[in-house]
Amino acid sequence: MTTTEQIEALHDNRIQLGFIRPPISDDELSVETVLQESFVAVLPEAHPLATQTQLSLASLAEESFILSPRHLGSGFYDQIIRLCQQAGFIPQVTQEATQMQTIVSLVAAELGVALVPASLQNLQRAGVVYKPLEDQTLYVKLAIVWRSANTSPVLHQFLAQSRVLTRFSAAFH
Numbered sequence: 001m002t003t004t005e006q007i008e009a010l011h012d013n014r015i016q017l018g019f020i021r022p023p024i025s026d027d028e029l030s031v032e033t034v035l036q037e038s039f040v041a042v043l044p045e046a047h048p049l050a051t052q053t054q055l056s057l058a059s060l061a062e063e064s065f066i067l068s069p070r071h072l073g074s075g076f077y078d079q080i081i082r083l084c085q086q087a088g089f090i091p092q093v094t095q096e097a098t099q100m101q102t103i104v105s106l107v108a109a110e111l112g113v114a115l116v117p118a119s120l121q122n123l124q125r126a127g128v129v130y131k132p133l134e135d136q137t138l139y140v141k142l143a144i145v146w147r148s149a150n151t152s153p154v155l156h157q158f159l160a161q162s163r164v165l166t167r168f169s170a171a172f173h
Contacts, residue, residue, distance in 0.1 A: 054133060
């Protein structure tokens with residue numbers, strides 16, 4: 001589910017928790033970051049910049065971008081737009097796709113470039129290369145979201161275990 005779909009499902013009591021890319025503004029929901037990771041650029045394998053060890057975000061200023069639609073996760077979309085603006089350009093969004101795997105496939109088809117969370121590098125897809133960005137302050141968060149009023153013991157046990165794992169992971173980074 002997209003961020004928007006998860007928030008709707010939480011309000012409808014169809015799910016008890018979700019994993020989203022914050023920020024969101026909703027007084028009925030609690031949000032807790034479980035992972036912070038850097039962005040990486042995804043380029044077609046034959047792209048002229050594909051041989052670079054790392055890229056500056058500004059080097060992508062003239063590229064066609066592939067993003068998730070804003071209405072499905074405005075925080076993530078807005079963060080990418082803001083990062084590009086800070087690098088001195090407004091990205092030319094020429095394609096939109098709901099799923100990250102689809103975005104990577106569109107990059108493989110040479111329809112543009114994308115910025116994705118670094119963990120997506122685990123998705124080994126022929127025809128693309130993942131490149132770290134020079135500016136290591138470009139981070140994206142993954143968070144758990146749940147209804148604040150939910151008293152489910154299962155939910156709260158899951159949250160407790162998640163906090164233990166998050167602290168354990170942070171100790172090794």
